[in-house]
Amino acid sequence: MAETSRNLEHLIDREYTAGFVTDVEQEIFPPGLSEDIVRRISAKKEEPAFMLEWRLEAYRHWLTMREPRWAHVNYSPVDYQSISYFSQPKQDKDRPKSLDEVDPKLLETYEKLGIPLREQEMLAGVAVDAVFDSVSIATTYREKLAELGIIFCSFSEAVREHPELVRKYLGTVVPPGDNFFASLNSAVFSDGSFVYVPPGVRCPMELSTYFRINAANTGQFERTLIIADEGAYVSYLEGCTAPMRDENQLHAAVVELVALDNAQIKYSTVQNWYPGDENGRGGIYNFVTKRGLCRGVNSHISWTQVETGSAITWKYPSVVLQGDNSVGEFYSVALTNNYQQADTGTKMIHVGRNTRSTIISKGISAGHGQNAYRGLVKVLAGAEGARNYTECDSLLFGDRCGAHTFPYIEVKNRTAQVEHEATTSRISDDQLFYCMQRGLSREDAISMIVNGFCKQVFKKLPMEFAVEAQKLLDISLEGAVG
């Protein structure tokens, strides 16, 4: 026990000396974006010169760009000058003192998901020292990982401790000028995760943001970079099934994955940001750029996502298949209820020979929800023997929602094989009556049918994540069918 508490003290101590949570007293920048703000963010984070230059270049580029309008979503314009681009974690005095002060609806959801009390407090942002628990867990993990040479830390920490790796890979998959939101992120990103798995190492556990120190308050402009060196393997879990409290309406994250020869990266996401109320008020705008680069031969990247939150989702986790024989996969469940809108899908860019990609997309629309699949399969001239299989299914509840499919296929090589299948179905009263006649309640029947519909995707999630994702869908669909 004494040992543990000494370790803990040591940790807390180290955290402070590392400059993480120092100077929390006042820092929140005034709203607005300018070169000066970008400089101040970089200074605040004590970044090396190259990082500042990188941010400034991105910012200057961003100024020349216009917000994309092609997505099948509708929202009032974002005023980028009214946002504050840097804020320190909330202070205790501004947080709820206990769960009694937290929105009962949120607590009800936690209850249904079976989240332990301590974690509920953490998620709801209650001012308790629950964070110490996660620090100690995280540290145990990190020590074990360090023995294998695996680096798993916050992005800011990586910039300070491993600048050579950051410099080598940052922006190699999503360049700072890639798109409007990616450029904005590159200029002002707050923090995020960094993972490096050295050659030949198989990461022995699922890496999860949940166990990352200082994960709090990085949601708005998160930046993640994951590198699997030759022959390495890593599985990464992002997000949390519990609805996270967040004050920021605009989220513009960037995730970059790099897989070298014979390396494999599995990236799983459960996204459940606040979707707005049942009338469509409030809710997060989630404009994310996620891309993986299969740089080496036989490399393999798979994205698995379960998207149930956010008012607006604009997200296309993609894979550039550069190495010969590389494999890209995208498995997605996107659910929109009430007034949620999602425009999501993927891009598979076949560059190398004998590259293969699989796309399985399951869209569920209920209420007034609008759900669009948008996917690009591109086979370049040199991609001899490329193959793609796309399956795109939509499930509708009621007659006020919508499902849309926008597949783009560009093939420049005659040896390519590209398959696209799409179905749209509605949960019918006949199906529900059939199940109810066998003794199932209406809710259980819906849950069974929806989970059946999503099975191909859930199978790709780590076990516990899959179970939580199922529960999450049930909760998200509550009241969807009268």
Add this chain to the structure above:
Amino acid sequence: MSVPGQAAGAKTLRIRNLRAAVGDKRILNGIDLEIRPGEVHAIMGPNGSGKSTLAQVLAGRDLYGITADEFSYGGRDLLAMAPEERAREGIFLAFQYPVEIPGVSTVTLLKESLNAVRRHRGEAELDAMDFLTLVKRKLALVDMREEFLYRSVNESFSGGEKKRNEILQMAVLEPRLAILDETDSGLDIDALKLLADGVAKLRGPERSFIVITHYQRLLEYIVPDYVHILAAGQIVKSGGRELALEIEHQGYAWLEREPGAAGRPLAAG
């Protein structure tokens, strides 16, 4: 007719003056029927006479406006019971047109159903092993292979396979009142025998059956205690097994020719 034993849980279905309509269209026009535990009733009648509607109304389909002087099962008002509650109380409908449920395996539906019924009865849910043992035994009964269990419910099943799936579900759930809605249509003679065997194995003093059929052929295998003829939403004639043979020889046309027949429904039993 022998008086059936009153086994525990045995229930009687009582229907008096049951009427059902969709909008202005009247489909059932005053059905009277009583089915006691252990009895097998056959309901025959021409197309459009209301046979399937009667089955759907019994199971709780909410498409119809319904009135009745009495519509009860085991003394409980059926109109106050949701479809799943009726199912858990032991009412089973083998559908004429079983619906496809993509992505949901047959074994999943069976397990969810059986456990819902068991929970309702206050019995423990079966674990995966016990459940599989049970289902495999029942599979043999309907002469189906195990891989059948792992296919999506009725998806790309042949007509015969869909009907076998209904029989399998009946065998697993062991209902107290089973309604077979033209389960025999589209079945070859072997499948017909399987269906009859399935019913024979379940037949007992506590269970009753409503066998809806167009043809007398099925009744050679499932011998009914009573036969009712349904026409224009009313039971126009009731009798014993011999009534079915009469239909076989004469068809249904005579019903319309016989004056008063349609206007004077006979009470069953």
